[in-house]
Amino acid sequence: xxxxxILSSRxxxxxxxxxxxxxxxxxxxxxAVSLGIGEPDFVTxxxxxxxxxxxxxxxxxxxxxxxxxxxLRREIASYLERRFQLRYDFASQIIVTVGGSEGxxxxxxxxxxxxxxxxxxVPSFVCYGPLASMAGxxxxxxxxxxxxxxxxxxxxxxxxxxxxxxxxxxxxPNNPTGGIMGREDLEAIAQxxxxxxxxxxxxxxxxxxxxxxxxxxxxxxPDMYERTIVxxxxxxxxxxxxxxxxxxxxxxxxxxxxxxxxxxxxMSAPTTSQYAAIxxxxxxxxxxxxxxxxxxxxxxxxxxxxxxxxxxxxxPKGAFYVFPxxxxxxxxxxxxxxxxxMEEKVAVIAGNAFGAGGEGFVRCCYATSMKDIAEALxxxxxxxxxxxxKQARERGE
Amino acid sequence: xQTKLLRLLEEDCTHTPEQLASMADMTVEEVKxxxxxxxxxxxxxxxxxxxxxxxxxxxSVTALIxxxxxxxxxxxxxxxxxxxxxxxEVESVYLMSGAFDLTVIISGRTLREVAEFVGQRLATIExxxxxxxxxxxxxxKEKHLIFExxxxxxxxxxxx
Numbered sequence: 322x323x324x325x326x327i328l329s330s331r332x333x334x335x336x337x338x339x340x341x342x343x344x345x346x347x348x349x350x351x352x353a354v355s356l357g358i359g360e361p362d363f364v365t366x367x368x369x370x371x372x373x374x375x376x377x378x379x380x381x382x383x384x385x386x387x388x389x390x391x392x393l394r395r396e397i398a399s400y401l402e403r404r405f406q407l408r409y410d411f412a413s414q415i416i417v418t419v420g421g422s423e424g425x426x427x428x429x430x431x432x433x434x435x436x437x438x439x440x441x442x443v444p445s446f447v448c449y450g451p452l453a454s455m456a457g458x459x460x461x462x463x464x465x466x467x468x469x470x471x472x473x474x475x476x477x478x479x480x481x482x483x484x485x486x487x488x489x490x491x492x493x494p495n496n497p498t499g500g501i502m503g504r505e506d507l508e509a510i511a512q513x514x515x516x517x518x519x520x521x522x523x524x525x526x527x528x529x530x531x532x533x534x535x536x537x538x539x540x541x542x543p544d545m546y547e548r549t550i551v552x553x554x555x556x557x558x559x560x561x562x563x564x565x566x567x568x569x570x571x572x573x574x575x576x577x578x579x580x581x582x583x584x585x586x587x588m589s590a591p592t593t594s595q596y597a598a599i600x601x602x603x604x605x606x607x608x609x610x611x612x613x614x615x616x617x618x619x620x621x622x623x624x625x626x627x628x629x630x631x632x633x634x635x636x637p638k639g640a641f642y643v644f645p646x647x648x649x650x651x652x653x654x655x656x657x658x659x660x661x662x663m664e665e666k667v668a669v670i671a672g673n674a675f676g677a678g679g680e681g682f683v684r685c686c687y688a689t690s691m692k693d694i695a696e697a698l699x700x701x702x703x704x705x706x707x708x709x710x711k712q713a714r715e716r717g718e
Numbered sequence: 719x720q721t722k723l724l725r726l727l728e729e730d731c732t733h734t735p736e737q738l739a740s741m742a743d744m745t746v747e748e749v750k751x752x753x754x755x756x757x758x759x760x761x762x763x764x765x766x767x768x769x770x771x772x773x774x775x776x777x778s779v780t781a782l783i784x785x786x787x788x789x790x791x792x793x794x795x796x797x798x799x800x801x802x803x804x805x806x807e808v809e810s811v812y813l814m815s816g817a818f819d820l821t822v823i824i825s826g827r828t829l830r831e832v833a834e835f836v837g838q839r840l841a842t843i844e845x846x847x848x849x850x851x852x853x854x855x856x857x858x859k860e861k862h863l864i865f866e867x868x869x870x871x872x873x874x875x876x877x878x
Contacts, residue, residue, distance in 0.1 A: 338877050340877045341877070344877070358878060359878035360878055446878075447877070496878075563871075618726075618740060618741030618742070618743075619740075619741070621740040621741070621743060622736075622737055622740030622741060625740055626740075674877075691730075691733060691737055691741070695734070695737060
C-alpha cells in the first residue's frame with residue numbers, strides 16, 4: 322500500500338513536533354529535572370475525584386445530552402458570570418467539549434472555509450495552525466515581541482489582516498510566554514476588529530492563573546461579545562488535565578452549528594468527567610485560589626532565580642511559564658535546550674517550538690515542586706558558568 | 719500579623735530563606751527577621767521530621783490514652799497536664815471537651831513498655847481517676863503527610 326497517496330495532503334503537510342525526540346532522551350535519564358511539561362503537578366482535588374467516583378457507583382454511565390448535562394452547563398454559566406462577568410445562556414450558548422482543544426477544533430472547523438485566513442499570534446500553543454490548516458484555512462502567524470511582553474499589538478494585528486481574514490486566535494494568558502492582555506490591550510485590539518466580520522477565538526484556558534491582576538475576557542469589551550468564541554476548560558484551573566473537560570461559549574447561531582459537528586464527532590463529553598466537573602464548578606473556587614497561590618510563589622522564585630544567574634526575563638503575569646531570554650548566551654534555543662539537557666540533565670523547551678517569535682527564548686514551566694525548581698536553577702547556573710568558560714577558551718582568552 | 723510565612727514553614731521548614739522570601743513575597747532579610755521573632759516568641763516551637771518508623775528496623779508502639787482527671791482548685795487541669803507532659807515518653811497532651819479530659823499520646827519501644835508507663839506512671843498520678851488506652855495499629859496520615867507509598871500514574875511525556 323502506498324499510504325502517502327491515501328493520507329490527505331492536509332495531514333501530511335502538518336509538521337510533527339520535534340520535541341518528541343527530546344522527551345525520549347529525557348525519559349531514559351536518571352536524576353533529570355524537568356521544567357518541560359506544561360501540566361499542573363497537583364492531583365485533582367479529592368472532592369472532585371470523589372464526585373466522579375460517586376457517579377460511577379450510582380451507575381451514571383450513559384451518554385449525556387450532546388451539549389453536555391444541563392446541570393453542568395448551568396454551573397458553567399454561573400461560574401463564568403461569578404468569576405469573569407461573562408453572561409452565557411446555558412441552553413443555547415454553551416457546549417461541553419473534550420478538553421479546550423476540541424473547542425478550538427470545533428470553532429475553527431465550523432467557521433473556516435478553504436482559503437480563509439486565521440491569524441495566530443506566536444509564540445503560542447502549537448495546535449492552532451495545524452487545526453486551521455486541517456479546516457482548510459491558512460494560518461497567518463504574527464510574531465509578538467519580547468519588548469511588548471509578548472502581547473499582541475493593534476499594529477501587528479492590523480498588518481496581518483487581509484480581505485480573507487476570518488478568525489483571530491487570541492491565546493492569553495499565553496503558553497509559552499506567560500504574557501497576558503489587560504483590558505486596555507484588549508480594547509486596542511477591539512478597536513481594530515469593530516466593524517469587521519472577523520471572529521475571535523479566545524483561548525482562555527489559563528484564565529484562572531493570573532497573578533496580581535484578574536483575567537479579562539475580550540468578550541467583555543464593548544462590541545466584542547457578538548464576535549467572540551470563548552474556549553475554556555477545567556484542565557489548568559482545577560488540575561483536571563486527564564478528565565478532558567472543556568467548554569465553548571459564544572453567539573447562539575454559531576454554537577448551534579458547532580453542536581452538530583460535536584454531536585457527530587464526539588457524541589457527548591465523558592459522563593464521569595461531567596459529574597466531576599459539576600462538583601468543581603460548585604465547590605472548587607477555593608482549590609483554584611490555593612493552587613494559584615502556590616504557583617505564584619514558585620513563579621516569583623523562578624523569575625528571581627533566573628534574573629540572579631543572568632538570564633533576563635520579563636515578569637510573566639499568567640499561566641505557569643517563565644520565558645527567559647537566552648540570546649546573550651549566543652546559542653540558538655534548540656542548542657541551548659539540547660546542551661542544557663545533555664550537560665546538566667534539565668529539560669526546558671525551545672521557544673521556537675511555539676513559533677518563530679520564540680527563537681532566542683526557552684520555556685520553563687513552574688508547575689513543579691520548589692525542590693525541582695531550586696535544583697534546576699542551580700544546574701542552570703552551572704551550565705551558564707561552564708558555557709562562558711568554554712566560549713572564552715574558544716575565543717582564545 | 720502576616721501568616722503566609724508561618725503557613726509555608728508549617729508545610730515545609732526545609733525551604734531556604736530565599737525560597738521562602740519568593741513564596742511569601744518578602745525580602746530575605748524580612749524572612750530571617752520574622753523567623754527569629756517566631757522562635758523567640760515561641761510562635762514556632764521547633765522543627766522536626768515526620769518519620770515512618772515502620773520502614774525501619776526500630777520497633778515502635780504508639781498509644782492514645784483517654785485520661786479522666788479531677789480538676790484542681792485554682793489550677794484547673796493545667797497542673798495535672800503538666801505532671802503528665804513532663805515524662806519523655808509523652809509525645810502530646812491535649813485538653814478535650816466531652817467524655818474524658820485529656821488525650822495523651824505516648825510512644826515506646828514495645829507494648830509492654832507502654833503498658834507499664836500507663837499502669838505505673840500515668841494511672842498513679844493523684845487526680846487521675848481513669849484511663850483507657852488505645853494502641854495505634856497503623857498510621858495513614860499525619861500532618862498532611864500520607865504514610866503509604868503513593869502509586870504514581872505512568873508518565874507518558876507529552877507536548878503541551
